[in-house]
Amino acid sequence: MTAPLLTIDHLSVAFRQNGVERRVVDDLSLRIAAGETLALVGESGSGKSVTALSVLRLLPSPPVVYPQGDIHFRGQSLLNADERTLRGIRGNQIAMIFQEPMVSLNPLHTLEKQLYEVLALHRGMRREAARAEMLTCLDRVGIRNAAARLNDYPHQLSGGERQRVMIAMALLTRPALLIADEPTTALDVSVQAQILALLDELKRELNMGLLFITHNLTLVRRIADNVAVMHQGRCVERNTSSALFSAPQHPYTQKLLAAEPDGDPVPLPADAPVLLEVRNLSVAFAIRKGLLRRTVGHHHALHTLSFTLRAGESLGLVGESGSGKSTTGLALLRLIQSGGEILFDGQPLHRMNRKQLLPVRRRIQVVFQDPNSSLNPRLDVQNIIAEGLRVHQPTLSAAAREAAVITALQEVGLDPDTRHRYPSEFSGGQRQRIAIARALILKPELIILDEPTSSLDRSVQAQILTLLKTLQARHGLTYVFISHDLQVVRSLCHQVVVLRQGEVVEQGPCDTIFASPGADYTRELLALR
Structure with a gap:
């Protein structure tokens, strides 16, 4: 029998504070073979990310201690390895896609500099050859116009685009084992499908092992060979993907599989007054080049979006990463410059200065x-x-x-x-x-929710949705809900706007759009749920 690529033997991880140990991973054993995808699932706080960080010894010591167990990669103990050995393994043989890209990417460096650093350190490539490799990889993970985007800084990308850059950065090293910690959290369903296909292709091409950490059980069903379910630091069930989904044995696994967003939006009173009116909202970002950073053009992130929201109503904004969803939210908050009109409770926010906006900000x-x-x-x-x-x-x-x-x-x-x-x-x-x-x-009266449930597992997501609905019914709250999770949007929202590359593809009542979408792009998104 072939030796496993990665072996975790009876691992326990604890945080030691004031002489007291609190175990967050308890007696965990896992095996990953070359070419295998093992999905690690469970609620937030169940120990998934701690396990992943332990493999590469990235947790701070102290306060982290390892009371028992060991981790072996190709027969080499990782918990007992010295720093020189670990540096040779990190990135070169084991790569990791972290959960939060804005923390992992350097805000002071362009994408090209950060991607080149990976290729120079781990593959010894010269800049000219590295540039071609970078462009190919960015294109494979779905970054449009990759050559132009190499000069961008992380803050100039959407959340989903930053996550795709992180995926590209990990794949550039062509690792033997890839640890993907919620790699598709910020991505819409169409890009999720593209990334899953890419990971599967690279897994076959490189015979790569994949530890896939997620709370999205739909993705697990698509990509995983085997699944390990964690609860309060312990592995409560492990099985093949097909067996676990068809006949889950542990009550906690059964609970996870049953926790899907459902229900209808909170009923809207017929006499609810208009709270927010948006007319022809547009956003364009200046493109600057040269030593003096002169403006040479504009990137139009949003084109003439219009809608009306009544008190107690929810609007869902859906579409690909980079389609203008988060840009819309920032424009409504007056955190970026925009064209068009924004009327909140009859007040023209687009004409207000910072001092005038201050009392309104408590309400939004x-x-x-x-x-x-x-x-x-x-x-x-x-x-x-x-x-x-x-x-x-x-x-x-x-x-x-x-x-x-x-x-x-x-x-x-x-x-x-x-x-x-x-x-x-x-x-x-x-x-x-x-x-x-x-x-x-x-x-507040209006809350702009920018992917508020994207990092939550399904059971907690259901809890948050219930909370949002309860608060909406109790206080008449109005929501602008930005999401790529169409099931969540359908459960919470009365209206939906579908965006693509800054353009409105389709908008209308949520029930109507979901039942009979008029645009091909909307039908494509719904088919990928």
């Missing part, structure tokens, strides 16, 4: 796509969530602020006793719930 809140970038790592959760209260309700007492934070944490399903921890001590999904709590605490 946002949950950003990448919680690790939007949460201050130097503040604890208590101060992060209470920050808005200090700005908009400065006379509120410290005790009242703390009580409001506790209530907000309970509403999003987090233990209030964790409010004195820092963002780094939470999983990706837990950080997203903290971001949602920060928006909810000011009791």
Whole structure:
């Protein structure tokens, strides 16, 4: 029998604080063979990412300790290896796609510089040959006009485009083992299908092992040979993909498979007043070149979008990464310049200056796509969530602020006793719930939700959707919901706008669009659900 590529033997990982160990991975054993895809699934905080980071010894020590077990790659112990050995393995033989691309990409360097660094360090390529390799790889992961985008910086890309760059960066090294930690979280369904096909092609081409970490069970069914289900740090079930989906044995696995978004949007009162009216909203970004950074053209990210939202209504914005969804959200918040008109409760936001906008901002809140970038790592959760209260309700007492934070944490399903921890001590999904709590605490009238459930597993996603619906029914909240998850959009939204390359492809009532889409592109998106 062929020896496995990666072996995890009875691994336990703990965080040691004040002499006390808290185990986050407990007695885990896994095997991955060359050419095999093993999917690691489970709720946020179940130990999936900790396991992945342990393989490459990327967790800080202290506070992380390994009470028992070992990890072997091609017979070499990784937990007992010295730094020189690990440097030879990291990137060269084992590559990793991290969950949050904005944290992994250097904001001060262009894409070309960062991609070339990978090829120069790990494959010793010269710049001319490396450029051709970079363009080929960017094209394979779906970056349009790759030659022009090499000079872009990470902030000039959409969340999905940044994730595709991270995937390209990992694949450039042609590794023996690829660890993909939520690699398609920020990608729409069409690009997800493209990336899965690319990973499968490279797996066969390189006989590459793949550890695929995700909470998206639809993707697991498509790509995985075997599946390991984790719950509270332990592997509760492992089986072939077909056997696990057809006959799950563990109650927790059965719960995960049953947790799909369903239900209808909150009923909209017939007499609900108009809260938000958008007319011909357009956004163009200047293209600058040369030493003096002169403007030589414009990239039109959004063309003449118009819609009307009543109080208590939800609008879903769907489309490919880079189609203008997040750009629309930033324009509505007046965080970027735009053309057209934005009327909120009759007030022309497009004509207001920063001082005039301040009292309106309490009534309009946002949950950003990448919680690790939007949460201050130097503040604890208590101060992060209470920050808005200090700005908009400065006379509120410290005790009242703390009580409001506790209530907000309970509403999003987090233990209030964790409010004195820092963002780094939470999983990706837990950080997203903290971001949602920060928006909810000011009791706004309009919330712009930019992929708020993209980093959450299905069971927590269902909880957040239920929470959003409950709050909407109780307070008459209005949502602009940006997402590539069409099932979530259908469950929450009354209207939907389909965007592609900044253009409106189709818009109308959600039920009508889903039942009988008029555009080919919409039909393509629905077919890939």
